[in-house]
Amino acid sequence: MKDDLGRRMKRDFEDALRITLPRRSHVVIRIDGRGFHKFTAHLERPYCRALADALDCAAVHLAKEMIGCRFGYGQSDEYSFLLTDFERDDSPLWFDGNVQKIASVSASVFTGAFNAAFQGVRAAAFDSRVMAIPRRADVMDYFLWRQLDASANSLNMLASAHFRHEELVGKSTAEKHEMLHSRGVNWAKQPSDFKRGRVVKPEPGGGWAVDLEIPVFNREPGYLDALTPRGE
Ligand SMILES: Nc1nc2c(ncn2[C@@H]2O[C@H](COP(=O)(O)OP(=O)(O)O)[C@@H](O)[C@H]2O)c(=O)[nH]1
Numbered sequence: 001m002k003d004d005l006g007r008r009m010k011r012d013f014e015d016a017l018r019i020t021l022p023r024r025s026h027v028v029i030r031i032d033g034r035g036f037h038k039f040t041a042h043l044e045r046p047y048c049r050a051l052a053d054a055l056d057c058a059a060v061h062l063a064k065e066m067i068g069c070r071f072g073y074g075q076s077d078e079y080s081f082l083l084t085d086f087e088r089d090d091s092p093l094w095f096d097g098n099v100q101k102i103a104s105v106s107a108s109v110f111t112g113a114f115n116a117a118f119q120g121v122r123a124a125a126f127d128s129r130v131m132a133i134p135r136r137a138d139v140m141d142y143f144l145w146r147q148l149d150a151s152a153n154s155l156n157m158l159a160s161a162h163f164r165h166e167e168l169v170g171k172s173t174a175e176k177h178e179m180l181h182s183r184g185v186n187w188a189k190q191p192s193d194f195k196r197g198r199v200v201k202p203e204p205g206g207g208w209a210v211d212l213e214i215p216v217f218n219r220e221p222g223y224l225d226a227l228t229p230r231g232e
């Protein structure tokens, strides 16, 4: 009776929303801080090193747990990871590609590790979204896009640390740079990881390392190229 009931519940309801990723694709997972505008309100501006360090710590923790994880890229309150399963015919895919499992477990593992590392007044929460990207070139473009967002975010953060919100509305990127120059502040001279983001990647001898000195991806395409496996 109980077994029949379980089978029926699974078949009629649980399996109805079981979404499975296609095999031999590039899986990208992005974790993003929930309501971090508020969570970070009392943190150091424009750049909080302790926040970035805790995000990196959580990223390494999660990267180690995810089967097939190749690297992670982080900036602001987010981290994106690349997972692949096409190296061998029998390469495993994390949770057999079960999207609900991948999204919920990645968010909770990252959240737990971040809170343990950061120890803020309030606990933080993160969401996770999962996508499958068939073409390798589009994977490169995905990470390029996140890095462009990093540069834009860091300029906005720097500008808002020196000017009021009303002074900045409607201002272009060039205008924000000029405004900062007029106060003797140069975005280009800010820490590299604040402007470009950070990468967690496997070390040759095992383990994972954080790279705080990454290049601008579209100026040095070899960097992402070396991290992204090739299918046939
Ligand atoms: N003080 C501070 N805030 C940060 C830092 N990095 C990210 N943030 C904040 O995190 C927010 C992240 O943006 P977003 O994910 O779009 O907004 P959310 O929906 O409120 O999480 C930004 O608006 C910043 O306010 C930092 O280094 N210092």
Ligand SMILES: [Mg+2]
Binding pocket: 032, 033, 034, 035, 036, 037, 077
């Ligand atoms: Mg957020």
